[in-house]
Each structure stands twice: as C-alpha cells, then as structure tokens.
Amino acid sequence: MKIGILEDEKEVSDKIKSYVQKFFDLRGENVQIFSYSDAYTLIENYHADFDVMFMDIQMNLMNGMEAAVRIRQIDPRVLIVFVTNLAQYAVEGYAVNAFDFILKPVDYNGFAMKLERICKELNHRKPGEFINVKTKNGIARLNVSDIAYVEVKTHDVIYHAGGEVYVARGTLKSVTQELDKYYFSLCNSCYLVNLAYVRKVNKTVILSTGDELFVSQGKRKQFMSELAKYIGDTI
Numbered sequence: 001m002k003i004g005i006l007e008d009e010k011e012v013s014d015k016i017k018s019y020v021q022k023f024f025d026l027r028g029e030n031v032q033i034f035s036y037s038d039a040y041t042l043i044e045n046y047h048a049d050f051d052v053m054f055m056d057i058q059m060n061l062m063n064g065m066e067a068a069v070r071i072r073q074i075d076p077r078v079l080i081v082f083v084t085n086l087a088q089y090a091v092e093g094y095a096v097n098a099f100d101f102i103l104k105p106v107d108y109n110g111f112a113m114k115l116e117r118i119c120k121e122l123n124h125r126k127p128g129e130f131i132n133v134k135t136k137n138g139i140a141r142l143n144v145s146d147i148a149y150v151e152v153k154t155h156d157v158i159y160h161a162g163g164e165v166y167v168a169r170g171t172l173k174s175v176t177q178e179l180d181k182y183y184f185s186l187c188n189s190c191y192l193v194n195l196a197y198v199r200k201v202n203k204t205v206i207l208s209t210g211d212e213l214f215v216s217q218g219k220r221k222q223f224m225s226e227l228a229k230y231i232g233d234t235i
Contacts, residue, residue, distance in 0.1 A: 001024070001029070001030075001031050001032070001051045001052070001119075001122070002031075002032045002034070002049060002050050002051050002052075003020055003031060003032065003033050003034070003050065003051060003052045003053075003054070004033075004034050004035075004036065004042070004050045004052070004053045004054070005017060005020075005033065005034070005035045005036065005053075005054045005055075006036045006039060006042050006053065006054070006055040006056055006059075006064055006067060007035070007036075007037070007054070007055075007056045007083065008037050008038060008056060008059050008060065009056070010037070012056070012083070012104070012106070013035050013037070015106060016054055016083065016106060016111070017033050017035060019106070019108050019111045019112070019115075020033055020115070021033065022108070023111075023112050023115050034050075038059065038060075038061065038062075039059060039061065039062035039063065039064065039066065039067035040061065040062055042067060043062075043067060043070050043071070046070075046071060046074070046075070048074055048075035048077070048078070050075070050078045051078065051079065051122055052078065052079045052080075052081060052099075052118055052122075053068075053071065053078055053079070053080050053081065054081050054083050054102075055067065055068060055080060055081070055082055055083065056082075056083055056084065057082055057083075057084045057086070058084065058085075058086070064082060064084075065082075065096070068080050068082075068096040068098070069096055071096075072096050072097065072210075076148070076162075076163060076208055076209040076210075077145075077146070077162075077208075079099040079100075079118055079121065079122070080096060080097070080098045080099055081098065081099055081100045081101065081102060081114065081118070082098055082100075082101045082102070083101075083102045083104060083106065084101065084102075084103065084104065085103060085104040085105075097199045097207075097208035097210075099118070099121070100114055100117070100118070102114055121196070129143070129144040129145065129182070130142060130143055130144065131144060131178060131179075133159060133166055133168050134168055134169070135166050135167055135168050136167055136168070136169075140159075140166050142159060142161050142162075142166065143161070143162070144179070144182055145194075145196070146161040146162040147159055147160070147161040147179075147194055148160045148161065148193075148194055148197045148207055148208075148209045148211065149191055149192060149193045149194060149197070149207065149211065149213065150172065150175050150179075150184075150191070150192040151172075151190055151191050151192075152171070152172040152190055153190075155169060155170075156168070156169065157169070157170045157171065157172060157175055160209070160211070163209075172186075172189075172190070172192060175192060176192055179192065182194075183195040183196060183226075183230045183233075185222070185223050185226040185227065186219050186222070186223065187205050187213055187214070187215045187216070187219055187223050188213070188214055188215060188216035188218075188219050189216065189219070191213045191214075193205060193207070193213065193223075195226065195227055195230040196230070197209060198227060201215065201223075201224070201227065202215075203215060205223075
C-alpha cells in the first residue's frame with residue numbers, strides 16, 4: 001500500500017507516520033509512506049498511484065482542501081482522509097468526495113479503526129480483477145476497480161473507467177451479468193454503477209468522479225438495498 005501524508009506540523013506528521021507503520025507492522029504487511037510539509041510540493045510531485053492521502057486542511061499558502069481539489073482532477077480513485085481539528089470541514093469534504101475525517105488530536109486506537117475501514121475498502125476494489133472489452137478500436141483490458149459506471153446509448157455500451165471512456169457494442173444486460181460478482185448496481189435502465197464510487201444518493205447518485213446520475217423510481221429500492229449491503233460488507 002502507498003500512503004501520503006500532507007501535514008505542516010512535523011510532530012503531527014511524525015505521529016501519523018508512526019501510527020501507519022505500527023498498524024501495518026502488526027498486520028505483517030508492507031507499506032510505503034511519503035510525507036509532505038506543503039501542498040505545492042505534493043501537487044508538483046503527485047502521481048496517481050497513491051492508495052490513501054491523509055491531508056491537513058489548515059495550512060499556509062495552499063490549504064489541504066485546495067490541494068484535494070487539484071488531486072481529484074487527476075486522480076478520482078485515491079482515498080482522501082482529512083485530519084483536522086475543525087469538524088465543520090466535513091461538509092466541504094463532499095466537494096472532493098473525502099472518504100473520511102480524523103479529528104485532532106490523533107490517538108492510535110481511533111486511527112487504527114479508520115485504517116481498518118480503509119483496508120476493507122481497498123480490498124474490495126480487487127486491483128487484480130480485469131475484464132476484456134471489445135471496443136471499436138480493438139480490445140481494452142479494464143481493471144474492474146477502475147470502472148466507475150457503465151451506460152448504454154442505443155446499441156453502444158460505454159465504460160467510464162480511470163478517467164477514460166471506452167465504447168463497445170453490446171447490451172447493458174450482458175455487462176450486468178459479467179459484473180454480477182462485483183458490487184455493481186443499476187440506478188436506472190441506462191446506468192450500471194460501481195457502488196465503491198457512490199458518495200451521496202438523493203434523487204440522483206453522486207460519484208467520487210463528480211458524475212451525477214439519475215435514480216429511477218423503479219430501481220431505487222433495489223439500488224438502495226444493494227448499496228446498504230455493500231456498506232455493511234465493507235465497513
């Protein structure tokens with residue numbers, strides 16, 4: 001696992017780093033930890049290969065929320081966890097689809113519980129699971145965890161995965177059957193959604209990619225039931 005820490009207070013940064021290392025040492029697992037003391041350095045050196053970013057919000061020059069907006073533009077999948085002493089920032093976190101919040105001062109037991117939830121989420125994504133999609137330009141091998149949603153338009157099936165769009169011929173029914181063993185659900189007759197990307201549901205479903213999809217009355221009950229099951233299985 002690759003974890004980043006954005007924190008301008010060295011004492012807090014070192015504490016988070018030590019908690020992360022302790023957590024994975026106890027599990028007998030390897031972890032890579034990268035610390036940044038300012039947001040500009042993080043953005044300049046950011047590559048979309050982090051699993052988790054722990055980010056302070058109140059910082060000089062560019063704050064953590066602004067940095068998160070920049071990161072989301074290039075990386076829709078990384079789990080962003082804000083570390084802050086102000087709970088009201090939780091509302092703003094919806095704008096960047098924050099996965100969680102940790103209130104300062106940070107204690108190990110509470111932090112370990114958050115990391116346990118993070119690991120369950122990442123394990124669900126199963127990065128080694130792939131499907132082959134026959135597009136108009138050839139065969140595309142897609143990582144299932146990168147697929148945010150699939151839509152159908154006339155006779156085209158459109159995969160939205162990893163910030164790219166892949167167009168294939170077929171039916172949404174066949175795609176639904178292929179992805180049945182993963183956590184995907186129909187929010188209407190045109191959209192099949194990866195539940196790992198869902199951040200908010202009302203009359204529409206808002207994904208961590210920023211996409212907003214209509215939830216039909218006929219599909220709402222089943223969609224909410226399958227979303228509840230996903231949450232129960234991963235928390």
